[in-house]
Amino acid sequence: MDKICHSVDEAVADISDGSIIAIGGFFTAGTPVHLIQALARHGAKDLTIICQSVGPGNEDISQLVIKGQIKKAICTYPFYRSATKGAEHPFENSVRAGKIDVEVIPMGTFIEKLRAGGAGIAAFYTATGVGTVVERGKEKKMFNGKEYLLELAIKPDYTFVYAHKGDRAGNLAYRKTARNYNTEMASAATITIASVENLVEPGDIDPDHVHTPGVYVQRVVKIERPQNFYPTID
């Protein structure tokens, strides 16, 4: 099995307008910036992007905003600053102008919806968000005297993953907190594209230390480890 692509541009070449794309990364950690840059170059539009944030540590995703490629963003901590302060930022401005539709989901629910999408679970009940705006339009049910919301699975068309190591069978290993959403997002999508710092031979990753089994990954591309900066989140 050989899932290797020779460039990030090759890896994203078939992404069509209107695609739903999940992007791994928690602020600066584990964000597949090379794939995002390739997507900006590729120019597919009317995209739905599923990611933690469009702003802090994710200035590459801001490029997609500036180029008008995003129709909808599904996020958990979308904006550059906390609840109390506003910011001059392309994404915030686009949302205010009605150019990008944004859906905000509590972090646990956000990633569990993706896990469910890859795991054949159509929907699940969680107590998170009961009594808040998050519960609007959703079924509620009592279990053991406590109220829960019914949340539905999400299955993206593509996922962009960032991994420390990957082999041509698609097995991936992550490093420290750069793992974050990558594992469950990798399992969720129809086509998962993994950008890896180290492209190794099958067998180089200890079988006990494979974090994403290759079955979930369709494309693997070698990239160079970027240098990160640490923006002020709040």
Next chain:
Amino acid sequence: MEIGDLRIFEGLSRELIAMRAAKEIKDGMYVNLGIGIPTIVSNWIVGKDVVLEAEIGMLNVGPLAEGENIDQDLINASCEPVTELPGCCYFSSCESFAMIRGGYMDVAILGALQVSEKGDMAGWNNPDRGFPEHVGNIGGSMDLASGAKSLIITMTHTTRDGRPKIVNECTYPLTAKGNVDKVITNIAVISVVKEGLVLEEVFPGLTPEDIQSVTEPRLIISRNLKEIEL
């Protein structure tokens, strides 16, 4: 109630609110600290036998990293580089929230914009920011507020212009309903019980009437009322 002259009491600094909050954390606890004042609590629990969880996916997260110790793959929820403690482990964010939702956090300490008489809290969306009600930065706050065994709020008692943040009903979009157990502010420590809000501790030199003057709901004064001790 009418707030007449808006009085602003200084009381404790952010660092000292965090120091008082740290007293709630006992040996053996698993703890998650939110952004803002709660993050400062980590400075005051050094040496305690507790485990800090970072929602990104780590248990036993250490202090902030500096210089050579900065590893770009190792950050906390505030995107600050951090360090490891012996016995730490990594897992996905999905697993992190399974732990949180599953009730494995003994204590979550979060900031808030408002706390109500019934223990509701609002912290993720300030309408002054001009977004519709459903748009803001939720992050891990709702899961933490809902999942933690004990929810402690650290915040200033009033806004910068003197308006109460402890209110009859929250007017800002809620983070969670009825989950707050304790509120620690710059001038008071308040417990949330079925009957309402109990004033337990006051900043030295202030009276219960002072605290009531900047708090909307009628406070129940604890029979063991004392001064805040750090």
